[in-house]
Amino acid sequence: MIRFGVIGAGRIAKTFSLAVNGIHETLYAVASRDLEKANQFKDEFGFQKAYGSYEQLLDDQLVDCVYIATPHALHFEQMKSCLEKGKNILCEKSFTLNHEQAKIIYDLAESKKLFVMEAMWTRFLPTMQEVLKLVKDDAIGDIFRIEANFGFETNKDLKDRLLNPVLGGGTLLDIGIYPITLANMFLGIPDSFESNAFFHPSGVDTSSKITYFYPEAEAILNMSFMDNIGNDAYIYGTKGYFHIPNFHAAEVATLYNNNHKVVKMIEHPHIVNGLEYEIIETIQCIKKKALESQIMTHEISLEILRQMDDIRKSWNFKYPQELG
Template sequence: MTEQSQTKKIKWGIIGLGGIANKFANDLLTIKDAELYAVASRTQEKANDFAKKYGAKKAYATYEDLANDPNIDAVYIATPHALHKENAIMCLEKGIAVLGEKPFAMNAQDVDAMIAKAKEKNVLLMEALWTYFLPHYQYVLKELENKTYGNILKIESDFGFKKPFDTKDRLFNKAVGGGSLLDIGIYPIFASLSTLGMPNNIEAKATFFENGIDSSCHMVFNYGDDVKAYLKSSILEVFPTEAIFYCEKGTIKINREFHCPSTVTLISDGKEETIDFGYDSNIFGYKYETMHFNKLLQEGKKESDIMTFDFSRKLIKLLDDVRGIIKLSY
């Protein structure tokens, strides 16, 4: 028998059946040691439709019913930001491993509570910041760690798109954590944290919609020796959505939609080389974090060695710090 055939197939559940859940479910179908076993929505009709579309065996009309299913090994939480803590702790209490969509929760206090519960129950918990696991991003991290082009001098990273204001859309709903910072500003912040670590200090300014959520956020992370990260997010205008690392002997540029499967351009000595990582056009890119999570679960690990609790704590602290500066409260 092959090692693959000896591996237990992990039964997955999904809580919250919006756009990201559809992408996750699509990619889950490509993983041999995993199956979509159950899904849960706030309505039976939506759960039934989603289950039919992706071949799930069970469809629940409440999140609690899914958490009470003893056959589920792992759950992907794709509900709005404000529900992440509540949903994660509910599943951890039942002994279900949790992959929780970013941002992990609304603030550092909530993240600490989730981690404490995972440790109490001795259950695997990980923040689903999928970019960390994409091959092109791992490649860039190694190039920067190896100082192939010397030390980083400056980072520029952005994420912006334009969408009509609509309070029925969770993105514009303050009650569930809407706004640009938590939803997409987290990606440029992640790019800086994962390469330069925690900044010495932060500058930030934002614009706001009438309901109090941020429509755009511009940040400068200062790292000393005049090393800076210029980061921005917006749901008012389209940005290149790139991550550019200016180094002493060259530049590494993650091209458009750097947080998704993308290409990397290396610029040095007046020459440019673009690397294509051969991503399968039939996937969205969520399978890489899921395969990592499956491996952790199969090996009995309780914490990721890539998306560590320490990293998640630092990421949410940066989000909290920026929110404090721009006076964004929920």
């Protein structure tokens, strides 16, 4: 049995708790900065313990793995504290603000022989795994183009983490990471890129376009907090193409030939809400004492952060924590 401790009783912590319960695994402790909120969360999802501070949860010897469900900018310090207390970690995306912070965490985890994984759940979805296998088996020939959008209209105020630079807000780290992940899964590391972005008065990016260039392909990736541009992905190859609606949470994908005729429908409805697959991976890795997942490796996580660092550099955008 792996006992999860959740820090931050916000939106994704609820989805995570539903997923853990849905696969009959163990929600052991939840911590919030507000004890009353932690107690309500505990009762709603059936945790055994509630704590009014994150430190108290880390001091609980029975917590095997901490799920970090707080804003991006807090992950770095919180992961350091978890590792110092001997805890395995499943940390929400974006793992850290930048590559440098992530490298420190992965090095520390390796030296302490603890499991750490970035919670990039899309990589574990059976639909994505099947599309990946079909592409490797030449179902669409050579990929020459990927298009992926992730966008919605948000009217969040400045206090919300999405628009708040101090909390690591902005489209790139919050939702851009999904189309970037897709491009990396199917085409690998790009040779070069072009990008432009619009910024909110708060300073964070509120929409951007990235084009990744490969020797014989390109990936056109759009992300927005301003417009409802949908969440569709298309992967075009010389023999046909895949359409993956709602690709970051994919439950279905369709394979077409070059005459736009359906060749195959892929369907893998979530068991609960889609987070269960990364949770199952985390549990299996910890049980077999693996220090990293072979699907979401440290190297993959570091590489994606390196790419996002480069993109932000091209926009001349730094988080307050990065200003020297």
